[in-house]
Every structure is written in structure tokens, then in C-alpha cells.
Amino acid sequence: MNRGNDDNGDRSGDVPDDVTEPWAAPTVPTVAPDGGTGSGPDTTREPLNAYVPLPGSKSLTGRELILAALADGPGTLRVPLHSRDTDLMVEALRLLGTDITPLAGKNPYGPDLRVTPAEELTGSTSIDCGLAGTVMRFVPAVAALSLGPVAFDGDPYARKRPMRPVLDALRALGADISDDGRGALPFTVHGGGGLRGGRVEVDASLSSQFVSALLLSAPRFEQGVHVVHTGDRLPSVPHIEMTLEALRARGVEADSPATGEWRVAPGPIRAREITIEPDLSNAAPFLAAALAVGGTVSIPHWPADTTQVGDQLRTLLPEFGGTATLEHGVLTVTGTGRLRGVNIHMPDAGELSPTLVGLAALAAMPRPDGTPGEPSTITGIGHTRHHETDRIAALVAEINRLGGNAEELPDGIGIHPAAMHGGLWQAYADHRIATTGALVGLLVPGVEIDDIASTSKTLPQFPELWRGMLPDADGAEHDGLGLGLDIAAEGAAHGAAIAGTLGRIARGFLEGI
Numbered sequence: 001m002n003r004g005n006d007d008n009g010d011r012s013g014d015v016p017d018d019v020t021e022p023w024a025a026p027t028v029p030t031v032a033p034d035g036g037t038g039s040g041p042d043t044t045r046e047p048l049n050a051y052v053p054l055p056g057s058k059s060l061t062g063r064e065l066i067l068a069a070l071a072d073g074p075g076t077l078r079v080p081l082h083s084r085d086t087d088l089m090v091e092a093l094r095l096l097g098t099d100i101t102p103l104a105g106k107n108p109y110g111p112d113l114r115v116t117p118a119e120e121l122t123g124s125t126s127i128d129c130g131l132a133g134t135v136m137r138f139v140p141a142v143a144a145l146s147l148g149p150v151a152f153d154g155d156p157y158a159r160k161r162p163m164r165p166v167l168d169a170l171r172a173l174g175a176d177i178s179d180d181g182r183g184a185l186p187f188t189v190h191g192g193g194g195l196r197g198g199r200v201e202v203d204a205s206l207s208s209q210f211v212s213a214l215l216l217s218a219p220r221f222e223q224g225v226h227v228v229h230t231g232d233r234l235p236s237v238p239h240i241e242m243t244l245e246a247l248r249a250r251g252v253e254a255d256s257p258a259t260g261e262w263r264v265a266p267g268p269i270r271a272r273e274i275t276i277e278p279d280l281s282n283a284a285p286f287l288a289a290a291l292a293v294g295g296t297v298s299i300p301h302w303p304a305d306t307t308q309v310g311d312q313l314r315t316l317l318p319e320f321g322g323t324a325t326l327e328h329g330v331l332t333v334t335g336t337g338r339l340r341g342v343n344i345h346m347p348d349a350g351e352l353s354p355t356l357v358g359l360a361a362l363a364a365m366p367r368p369d370g371t372p373g374e375p376s377t378i379t380g381i382g383h384t385r386h387h388e389t390d391r392i393a394a395l396v397a398e399i400n401r402l403g404g405n406a407e408e409l410p411d412g413i414g415i416h417p418a419a420m421h422g423g424l425w426q427a428y429a430d431h432r433i434a435t436t437g438a439l440v441g442l443l444v445p446g447v448e449i450d451d452i453a454s455t456s457k458t459l460p461q462f463p464e465l466w467r468g469m470l471p472d473a474d475g476a477e478h479d480g481l482g483l484g485l486d487i488a489a490e491g492a493a494h495g496a497a498i499a500g501t502l503g504r505i506a507r508g509f510l511e512g513i
């Protein structure tokens, strides 16, 4: 894994030093009528027929952990996500005095969590943010409510992610923070046992998380908060709506009185038991696979009503061809393997963009009949340059390394018709760049991902789930998870063939809810 790299911006093509084994992305074999093989997106392949139960949402788990830690009594998170980001969030809140206890349950992806708030939040500790935006942006406001210094740091690349707007806003609300003028990790929040709160301006054009950070802890500020965004654009707005909704569901007065303004009243945060929805953004590469290969991929427990931006996949994916149908809580995407080029502007859903860029690169490949592929542009994603890596630079570099023709636009990526070939795909420690490489590898033989373990940030089971989604040529069962659950008939009941590991997960997952 390259989580320890000083700078994950190396796009030279060399394998970083501390990477052990590149991961060979599985390719779905072609079944050309003449027995030959082709590599274009139109080549006939054995269609997918997969049923993929996914673990909980990173964004919901992170928010609910914080709200539970600040609540007026003990509460429970059912089927929360267990991944690097959420483990870091749990650990951060524990270090501030919260009791978080695993509960035995049937969730195959990990225990439920009982959260008992601290009588008084304690400081005098050090918090590791890893590469998690949610931890580095959301926890400092909680630390400001504690007593004592709380030092924050993270992965080397985490130090490059922007923090200044949220640190300055917290200062304006009364927090004492020392960062030696860096406006980035590492910094120390000198908790004074509370915050004044009130009206504050913040430029959130680089990340919506600056706003969510101020809103989440605000019921515990003396005056609550009134946040006014001053920038000329605002990405990932649905994530701010998710924050408001999570607050309201706990009895907090939280609203948006005008565009770019949000208010949270001071008052108790009600303790509750909450079932976390599956991570719809993590569904993106799996659902996209149905379009690229052909066939169907279904995700169970898709909520009818949700604040997750991943729900936009239902309209975004069909732009490449194919359909998306939500019936009885199961989202099914069906494709033919014939991909169309797209022009998509998606400032709200930047975290979905790597998958869509991957699909666009496949749509740009020449067809087996010799006709050229189709061009695409994906824009409105300039802020993704500040995600786990500079996603625009990374995606362009990796597509081009494999022979594709992608270009950086000021606010997105343009993809021109070109064939792609196998080779190393660098993940830059970014889970979504890694899964995009896996998507490309479905059709392009010989793609190797340098750091598939980076998917542990939000989906540690990615490699097993991915293999389990694919037609299993030798009939062998994949058994990467060791969950010890019975082989399921669940997928069969849904009419989908599911491999062994997925079957076990499906059964445990459905029984566990």
C-alpha cells in the first residue's frame, strides 16, 4: 500500500517503493461467435447476473457517530460501516471520552455500535485522521468542546488537503487553534470546554465538508450557528442536506434560510437507534460494470428516500446506455455492453465522478467492427482535485498510461476516442481511483492496480465483492472474507447467480437487518 508515501502525486509510471503486490484486475472474457477474443466495449461477453449487498454509508456512519457522541444519552448504530475512515472516526471520538462498544449482531460486515456520550469531552490527546476528509474536517469542532489540547495529523497526503476555511471559521466562533499558519494538518485545537457559536462566514468552494463540520456540532455551541458561504460555487450540496437531515432527525432545529446559508439552533441532540443505509456511492463501480460488460447488477436495501448523492446513479448511469430500475428496495442496472459517450456536469456528485470517467474511457474505445468510440466530457468536478488525491490529474494520467486519450479541463475531464491496453494503474492511495482501474480492467486485459488495499478507506471487502460479481468460469467459490456464514439462496431467490462469498454475505446481511 502506498499510504505512507510523502506525496501521492507521482504520475511517472513507476511503482511506488512500498507497494508489495499489484492486484490483477479480473477481465470478463469475450465469447466471440468465432471463438476469438476482442477487447472493445461491444464485444460479446458472458453477461453479469449479480446481486451485491453493500456495507453501510461512510457519510452517514461518520455523521451519526458524531451526533451519537454529542447526544443526550446512549444510542445505537445498526449496520454501520466498518472501514478505515469510520474506524478512525470511532477512535477519534473514543479519545475524546466517548464510549463506543461493539454489539453482537448478524451484520456480516461488522458489529453494531453502542455509543455512550462522555459526561464531559476530554482533550489532551492526539487524533489520527488518516486520509479521511470527514475526520479531519468534522472532529476539530468536537475537540473545541473538550477540555485540553487535541493534536490532529494524518497520512502524508492528508496534509495537502485544504483545512484553512474551516479552521478560520472555528476560530471566529471562539476556538483556539494553532497551525503555524499552515491552514492544513497538522494542527492543535486547544479545547476550552465549549464554543460561543453565532454567525460565521466560510468559503466552502473547495469542500462542502467545511459547512457540514460547523453544522454537526453546532447544537452544542452556546448560540448555535448561522453559516454563510462566501465562495462563488459550492460543491457536493447533497452532503450538506444530509447533515441538516441527520440533525433534524435528532430533534435539532436546522434549516437553510437562503441559498448558501444554514442555521442550527442550540439545544439537545436526541439519542436514537439508527439503521445506516448501504453506501450508495460505493455501488457506483458495481452498477457501472453491468453497463460495461452487459447483463445486470442488483444492489439490495436501496432506500426509497435518501439524502445520499449515490442515489443520483439512477439517472447518471443510464446516460451511458442501459437502464436503472428501483423495485422493492432493489436497484437493478441492466446494460448491453454498448456504451455511449456522455456530457455530464456534476458539481453535486463529485465522489461519483471517477466511476463515470472510467465508463467514459471504455465508451471511447473503438468498437470491434472498427467504428470509433465516442467522446465524453465530465465537468463541474474541479473540487475533486482536493479529494484523496488530485482526481482529475490522476484519472487523466492513468487513462493515458493505458493508451487512452484523456485531457484535463479546468473543471473536469475530456475523453477522446482511443483504444486502451493493459498495464499498471496507480491508485494514489485513493479508493475511488483504485475501483475505477478495476472497472477499466473488466474490458481491458492486463490492468494491474498498484494499491487495491486503498479501497479499505470505505469498502474493505471490495476485491472479494468485485470477484464475486463476475461470472465464475471454473465454478470455484471465492472465499476471501471468512465470514463463516451459510451459503445463501438469497440471490437465487432474486433470480441472480451469486458466487459463494457474495451468497454468504447476502444471507447474513439480509438476516441481520
Ligand SMILES: O=C(O)C1=C[C@@H](OP(=O)(O)O)[C@@H](O)[C@H](O)C1
Residues within 6 Å of the ligand: 058, 059, 133, 134, 206, 207, 208, 209, 212, 235, 236, 239, 350, 351, 383
Ligand atoms: O460530507 C461528506 O460526507 C462528504 C462530502 C463530499 O466532500 P466534498 O464536498 O469535499 O466533495 C464528498 O465528496 C465526500 O466523499 C464525503
Ligand SMILES: C=C(OP(=O)(O)O)C(=O)O
Residues within 6 Å of the ligand: 131, 132, 133, 134, 351, 387, 388, 432, 458
Ligand atoms: C472525497 C471522498 O472522501 P473524503 O471523505 O475523505 O473527502 C470520497 O470518499 O470520495
